Amino acid sequence: MKIKLDRLDRQILQLIAQDARIPFLEVARVCNVSGAAIHQRIQKLTSLGVLKGSQFIIDPEKIGYETCAYIGLNLKDPEKFDAVVDKLKEIPEVVECHYTTGNYDMFIKLYALNNHHLLDIIHDKLQPLGLASSQTLISFHSAIDRQLPFDKLALMDGDEE
Numbered sequence: 001m002k003i004k005l006d007r008l009d010r011q012i013l014q015l016i017a018q019d020a021r022i023p024f025l026e027v028a029r030v031c032n033v034s035g036a037a038i039h040q041r042i043q044k045l046t047s048l049g050v051l052k053g054s055q056f057i058i059d060p061e062k063i064g065y066e067t068c069a070y071i072g073l074n075l076k077d078p079e080k081f082d083a084v085v086d087k088l089k090e091i092p093e094v095v096e097c098h099y100t101t102g103n104y105d106m107f108i109k110l111y112a113l114n115n116h117h118l119l120d121i122i123h124d125k126l127q128p129l130g131l132a133s134s135q136t137l138i139s140f141h142s143a144i145d146r147q148l149p150f151d152k153l154a155l156m157d158g159d160e161e
Contacts, residue, residue, distance in 0.1 A: 003048050008033065010150070012041055013050070017150045020054040065093075065111040067118050068139040072104035074132045081105070084129050091125050104135075 005013070008031060015027050024042070028035045045051045060068070075084060081099070088094050088108065096109040112118035118136070126134065 067112040
């Protein structure tokens with residue numbers, strides 16, 4: 001469901017996307033509205049699902065997880081998607097899972113301490129899920145890692161000017 005955003009909503013999103021820790025009063029000052037208005041808009045955007053909270057991002061490499069891998073999975077029984085996703089949620093190293101088109105039933109991203117740990121995850125945790133096949137790609141380095149750059153996006157049809 002597409003949400004209609006007005007100019008103030010877009011301005012707020014641009015500011016908090018640049019710095020999630022920016023005080024609401026600073027956002028209010030920049031937007032030339034009251035702090036209460038900003039608080040209400042943030043609550044509205046959160047309840048609509050536009051904002052999904054804020055969090056601190058832990059750098060996996062800084063805590064010893066040196067291997068980032070993307071794995072395409074094909075299931076023996078594709079009707080077991082939901083059960084497999086439930087099992088993937090129990091594997092703490094798995095940080096993303098996507099249903100996909102193309103060569104794979106699903107595509108996951110995970111972090112491992114090293115290549116040996118990655119092998120253990122694949123062998124001991126992923127293979128028992130009922131995989132027909134898998135393909136692993138190891139990422140050497142993330143050249144781009146960002147949210148959508150809200151200030152550079154084209155306006156969506158139906159948004160107010």
